[in-house]
Amino acid sequence: MNNLNAELNATVAKVRAVYGKRLTDSDYTELESRKTVGEAAEYLKKNTYYSEVLANVDASSVHRGFLESLLHRAYYDRYEKLCRFQNLNDKPFYNFLLIRSEIRELLKALLFLNNDEKDVYIESMHAHLLRKARFDMIELAKAPGYEALLQVIRHTPYYNVLKGIEPFKDGHVPYTKCEVSLRTYYHRWLFDTAEKELSGNARAALSEQIKIQVDVINLINAYRMKKFFSAGADEIRSKMLPFYGKLSKEKQNLLFETRTPEEFIHMLAGTVYGRRMELTDENMSSEQFEKELIKMRCTAAKRSLTFSDNAAVSIYSYMYLSEVEFSNIISIIESIRYNKSVSYMENLIVKL
């Protein structure tokens, strides 16, 4: 039996215990009823498991951006604590969130580089990753161009992923291509590691989670392209992650070839995902569609968290749910900041 298959019931139990501390429906209702960002932060500090990360902060006057960075830190710390619990951090699979975070930072840096907003990137950079990332994030932020940026990541696997991508003549980077390539790298790494380090039911369970995740990303992107850019099948196909999860290549092609977003929804309703989602309205907004997909993804993650006795599967599933919670809080905080109604917030968040 290899490392990841080892019985790590304590970690599985720990993950479930941490999951039990998640924000409840009533927490979301309370947060939505707050009038200012400070009040929402105060609620999180006094009533939820975010109290630790907010302990030394004057929640009533905290800046929205700072609050977001603290919450992200709490999310990442949770992952690290779970991995440390039974010394799992030296096993390759448990780097999955670090790799994803590095890729996100890399993509953010590319985006701001394209927009010539380097100073904005340093502001939004998650500084708690500075000492963890395998490349120098400050140098990344300083990089004046694509070539310099590639030099910063030269010793990492991302260099090989990006080196073949040529910038446009005006110096801009083909961002979408970089994004698809990096995400493809990440998911391939996930599949390969799961294949290598797991066996039996655990491997199947983790692969299923990754497959659903890939499908969700592809479906969201395809629907957006269809809805906002009326994109054709070939264009959509070129921007998809090259994996087929629970939707076969043929089914995906049929979806991409639909003429309208309504037709897309109609066809999706007949698939394995459509049956698990509430696709009652074929004219649904992109936000509604994404919310339904994420709900479905959360259900799968929760099921996996409940029934799996494997630490890798549990942590992977839990971190997805934790990420959804993080993004729920951010949505509420931003909505409060811009005086949005409670019903607006309700439409954005996915309760766990």
Place this chain on the structure above:
Amino acid sequence: MSIEKMEYVIIAGLLKNLDRSLEKCVESGCFHMGDASKDVIDTSEGLKRLDEENPYRSFLRRIIAIETGDDFEFSEDSFEDITAMPESEAEEFVSDAEKEFNEATEEISQCNLEIKERNLILTQLRHLKGMNIDLGKLLNCTHIKVRFGKLPCDSYEKLSYYGDRTFIFVPYDDDGSYKWGFYFAPGNSIAETDNIFKTLYFEHISVPEFVKDSPSAEEVKITEDIKRLELQKASAEKKLEQLIAQKGKILNKIFCRTKYRYDIFEMRRNAAVYNDKFYIAGFIPKSEEKKFCKLLDSIDEVSVVVKPAEKSGAVKTPVRLKTNRFSKPFSMFVEMYGLPSYNGFNPTTLVAVTYTLLFGIMFGDLGQGLLLALFGFFIYRKSKNKLGAIMERIGISSAFFGLIYGSVFGFEHLLDPVYKKIGLKHKPLEVMENTNTILIGAIAIGVVIILISIIISIIINIRRREYSEAVFGNNGAAGLIFFTALLAGLAGTLTGKANLFTLPYVLGLIVLPLIVMFFREPLGCLVSGKKFHMEGGIGDFLASNFFEVFEFFLGYATNTLSFVRIGGFIFSHAGMMSVVMLLSESVSKGASPIVIILGNLFVMGMEGLIVGIQVLRLEFYEIFSRFYDGSGLAFEPAVIKYNTDIE
């Protein structure tokens, strides 16, 4: 004990007598006004509700708004001695009090504010202690601008990005989350530097102008200042105390008089008015009819019409539970579940008896029971908490059953000499040697309780004229026959004394009641002369009734078996106490009494609580679910609330 009989009362009179009538209603202490007048308005043409601005509102608000500090609260008091005080005099008194109280409390608040501000500066100065320079000089530099504050540790890590900018950040303290320090930059680039630090979430701390020396010297100065302010605050507090002593009593009386008038005026909204006449409807307990009518008779041109509560039309009759001294505290459990409807059944006595018995059986220990009763007695004496009174009763029951089990604080043979003296060879019931008897006894208790509940349900349904439910329902006669016959048959067969399951017995007393329950809806319609409408077709009818009857059957079985827990807790109590005794034997002789005391307290606390909850569960799930609807409206007599809540 039952539900108190109510009377529906309509008071009518000239509008000028409305306030006096309302005052008498309040004085009676037994007039439930609720929304009864609404029905009078709804059913009579021309009547309308009084909708006036309460003239006492603004004065009352002024009184309540007076800053009297934390040591004074408005509370109920007699105001007879100021009845003659003219309104203008009361207003003058309130104005004076308002001025003096507000001055004193304002001084206290100002001191508090300044103390808080100085404490905040002290906290900052403590972080600055590592820097031995004059803050005044530093802050007054002409070409270099300085900003004090704290920078999140994460942001501090990002500073290396700005290596080429013209600023320096000097940290002098670190609290784990923030780096406390200051940055300085040339005057011409301070705006840009401020912007950078703003994006890094630097929290700027403004240093007040009076801070001029080194941090250590300033700390001493501010500490002295805080002491001075504390003294000033203490003197203001004393002044407030004197004010309360001088004026508090009269102010409270003026408050009570105004609140009384305010509340009476608010009650006018419940009256229906037609030209110069008023009508108020409500309920009074039948037992207090004479007293109530006599009070109202004292007002001229006011008449009172008393009708049976059943003639109150659409208005819901309120419920007041009739209890005796023993069962009174148990009304808490009944109210927790919801009051019974007016024509329902008051289960308080049933709950009192069954709760006391079941708790005693499940938690039988002479010593612990008496201790529990004593504990309850003190709680009730001190706080009038009903739970205390309940503990007294169940404690005595526990002590009684402790006598039967021969258990005193876990000592199982302490009472043996007593039993021998009264002619018994040993204790009446040895728990651990009579497992089957106890378990069968527990089920027998459950059967009796379930049968009582079904009989109560039948009586209630007959009273409500719901004959189909009374006869054909699972908690009706059919259910009673089925349940009794099945149990009698099983008891006969299992004991081997008689095999009752003969064909006529099975067909007549088991199958027939089941069929009756299956067809209870059509049979009910047939008896009441209504037309039965089968929704969803015959298939749906057969399927849903099959599963319902199957559920009834399962319900009888699970409800009965649920009472096995009574026996379970008898064993658990004996088991836990034997563990305590074993532990006490395993420690030294000196520690043994401590183990016994702590063990007893632990068992009493934990098991007592669990048994209390379990018995309540049996009451609510196995008894109440058979006949109780809990939809009653509480009887709430009109009263003046001497609190500061006003709309």
